[in-house]
Amino acid sequence: MQHIKQGYRGLGVLVNVNADLLLYVTTLVIAFACAGFVAAL
Template sequence: MQTFKEGYRGLSVLVNVNFDLLLYVTTLALAFVCAGFMGSL
């Protein structure tokens, strides 16, 4: 259980550090999906 807690804490730190990168990639992917939808109309 302790190992699971430490791993979860490490994952949480990793997500907090890379949150801006994750947000950037998500926004870019959403823009491509919207552009593809608008292009298909």
């Protein structure tokens, strides 16, 4: 039971780190898309 709980906690940390990275990448993509749109005007 303890091993499962530790594994679940590790998975939670991994998901939190990936969510942060995903948010960062998504923000960059949106910024580049907006810059491209403004440049096309």
